[in-house]
Amino acid sequence: MLLYVGLKIRVKNENILCGSLLEEYKKCGYLFISEMFENGTLFLSDSPKGGINISADKSLVEPIYDDKILNVLREKKRIRSRLEIEIDDIENFINDRCRNIEY
Numbered sequence: 001m002l003l004y005v006g007l008k009i010r011v012k013n014e015n016i017l018c019g020s021l022l023e024e025y026k027k028c029g030y031l032f033i034s035e036m037f038e039n040g041t042l043f044l045s046d047s048p049k050g051g052i053n054i055s056a057d058k059s060l061v062e063p064i065y066d067d068k069i070l071n072v073l074r075e076k077k078r079i080r081s082r083l084e085i086e087i088d089d090i091e092n093f094i095n096d097r098c099r100n101i102e103y
Contacts, residue, residue: 002061005046006072007033008064011056021046021054057095 008030008102011017017025024046025031034050035043042061043053 001058002065003033003042003058003061003063004032004072004076005036008032008066009044009061010064011044012060012062016060017044017054020052024045026083033061 009027009032010030013026014022017031021031021044022049028046031044031046032048033042034045034048034053036058040058041073042058044056044061045051045053
């Protein structure tokens with residue numbers, strides 16, 4: 001099962017939701033994954049960028065794939081490219097800065 005931040009999901013059991021997220025889920029029929037963790041925990045939100053979150057195990061959700069998957073892939077690649085540039089800039093800064101420090 002392919003899961004990623006920003007993906008629309010359905011929950012297998014509405015009992016894991018409460019408050020405004022439950023209301024939003026009942027209104028729209030889906031939530032978004034706003035954060036993912038290596039241990040299989042997801043943050044679910046009414047917005048792909050986060051906000052109010054509730055945690056859930058990935059086994060409790062069903063992905064909703066739509067025809068925008070290629071747009072998602074392009075956006076993820078753009079984000080990765082931007083992060084690679086930022087990482088290179090930080091490494092260069094550290095390397096330049098460390099060369100000028102005398103011990």
